[in-house]
Amino acid sequence: MPEVFAELVGQDEAVDTLRRAVGAAAAVLRAPVSHPTGPGRTAVAEATGPDGGGTGPDPGAGMTHAWIFTGPPGSGRSVAARAFAAALQCVHGTGCGSCAGCHTTMTGTHADVRLVVPDGLSIGVNEMRALVLRAASTPSGGRWQVVIISDADRLTEAAGNALLKAIEEPPPRTVFLLCAPSTHPDDISVTIRSRCRVVPLRQPSAGAVAEVLVRRDGIAPDVAEWAASAAQGHVGRARRLAGDPEARTRRDTVLAVPRRLTGVGAAFDAASALIEAAEAEAAATVAETDTAERAALQTALGAGGTGRGAAGAMRGAAGQLKDLEKRQKSRATRAQRDALDRALVDLAGFYRDALVAALRAPVAPVHTDTVAMARAGAEKWDAEGALRRLEAVLECRTAIEANVKPKIAVEAMMLALWKG
Ligand SMILES: [Zn+2]
Numbered sequence: 001m002p003e004v005f006a007e008l009v010g011q012d013e014a015v016d017t018l019r020r021a022v023g024a025a026a027a028v029l030r031a032p033v034s035h036p037t038g039p040g041r042t043a044v045a046e047a048t049g050p051d052g053g054g055t056g057p058d059p060g061a062g063m064t065h066a067w068i069f070t071g072p073p074g075s076g077r078s079v080a081a082r083a084f085a086a087a088l089q090c091v092h093g094t095g096c097g098s099c100a101g102c103h104t105t106m107t108g109t110h111a112d113v114r115l116v117v118p119d120g121l122s123i124g125v126n127e128m129r130a131l132v133l134r135a136a137s138t139p140s141g142g143r144w145q146v147v148i149i150s151d152a153d154r155l156t157e158a159a160g161n162a163l164l165k166a167i168e169e170p171p172p173r174t175v176f177l178l179c180a181p182s183t184h185p186d187d188i189s190v191t192i193r194s195r196c197r198v199v200p201l202r203q204p205s206a207g208a209v210a211e212v213l214v215r216r217d218g219i220a221p222d223v224a225e226w227a228a229s230a231a232q233g234h235v236g237r238a239r240r241l242a243g244d245p246e247a248r249t250r251r252d253t254v255l256a257v258p259r260r261l262t263g264v265g266a267a268f269d270a271a272s273a274l275i276e277a278a279e280a281e282a283a284a285t286v287a288e289t290d291t292a293e294r295a296a297l298q299t300a301l302g303a304g305g306t307g308r309g310a311a312g313a314m315r316g317a318a319g320q321l322k323d324l325e326k327r328q329k330s331r332a333t334r335a336q337r338d339a340l341d342r343a344l345v346d347l348a349g350f351y352r353d354a355l356v357a358a359l360r361a362p363v364a365p366v367h368t369d370t371v372a373m374a375r376a377g378a379e380k381w382d383a384e385g386a387l388r389r390l391e392a393v394l395e396c397r398t399a400i401e402a403n404v405k406p407k408i409a410v411e412a413m414m415l416a417l418w419k420g
Pocket of ligand 1: 094
């Protein structure tokens with residue numbers, strides 16, 4: 001396995017910050033625990049504070065106990081958090097990628113690294129309380145207890161408060177890694193933000209994404225270039241587009257929308273097609289995880305099937321299966337929402353290309369394969385018409401985010417796109 005930070009695409013600054021923090025963290029572990037720390041303050045928090053300042057001239061050098069990784073979807077927030085966690089658990093204190101600490105963290109089996117993936121639309125308070133409690137225990141590996149919260153913007157208010165308490169009075173050796181789109185108060189409460197150090201990730205350039213697809217996934221350079229551009233900086237999506245013909249078909253369905261809009265009936269048909277494509281995309285995204293989880297649970301249950309506690313295990317098994325099904329169902333709902341949003345981003349990319357063409361702006365298109373169609377649209381609509389259509393797509397995203405039923409929002413958008 002390569003060095004853990006190699007997974008981060010086009011994020012040199014963030015990697016730099018994290019490497020220095022890892023070095024500082026290793027120094028904390030080496031330091032003798034002679035001086036007493038006040039109740040509820042870790043040695044780490046005291047040494048550096050949330051912004052790492054206070055002790056030295058270099059604010060990026062220190063380690064701290066709470067971090068927020070921000071960036072647009074696909075920029076690798078959770079990848080960065082996981083790599084950082086691995087480097088903290090690395091027995092060499094570097095993130096070598098090959099020791100047991102790195103390896104188990106990267107594969108999700110390290111005993112002292114907990115990953116919270118909110119399966120539903122928000123993370124509940126009970127889940128958070130249980131997590132905070134467990135995170136307070138002494139790390140079994142003697143290094144750090146790491147809690148990664150992959151979509152911290154989806155915390156409920158009560159869950160956020162439970163987390164805040166833990167961050168305000170951090171157990172020694174516990175590190176919280178939060179991931180969120182931004183530090184806007186809509187995403188992260190101001191009080192939590194004030195306790196954390198922020199690591200901003202950028203949208204990686206198409207070139208950087210293409211490079212990693214070629215190097216890591218062995219994808220042909222021309223396919224990688226096309227997929228990186230079409231995915232608009234979303235690394236995971238670029239990889240799916242490059243490797244999965246069905247993902248390409250679903251994208252074609254989305255990009256066929258503009259030329260399908262020939263009347264009211266066609267607009268409603270296009271709305272259904274778009275939603276179906278998003279549902280299929282979502283199903284493909286969760287299928288892999290679902291299968292792996294079911295297999296893992298079956299193995300775990302099968303292992304306890306013949307011993308003395310078999311009857312108890314059977315009773316427990318039914319409950320666990322039910323829990324898993326519930327979790328998977330709520331994750332499917334969320335995946336559908338995410339997939340629909342990505343489809344809308346694709347569509348917005350098309351109208352943006354049309355606008356760029358109408359303005360004759362010297363900017364590279366998002367969708368290199370629909371340039372001719374975007375140009376034809378530009379001739380018909382002019383810049384103003386292209387802009388109105390682009391706005392209709394963005395309004396649809398906003399409406400869905402504000403909990404308007406997706407079908408209703410998408411139908412309204414299709415009518416607006418048709419009428420112009
Ligand atoms: Zn290592």
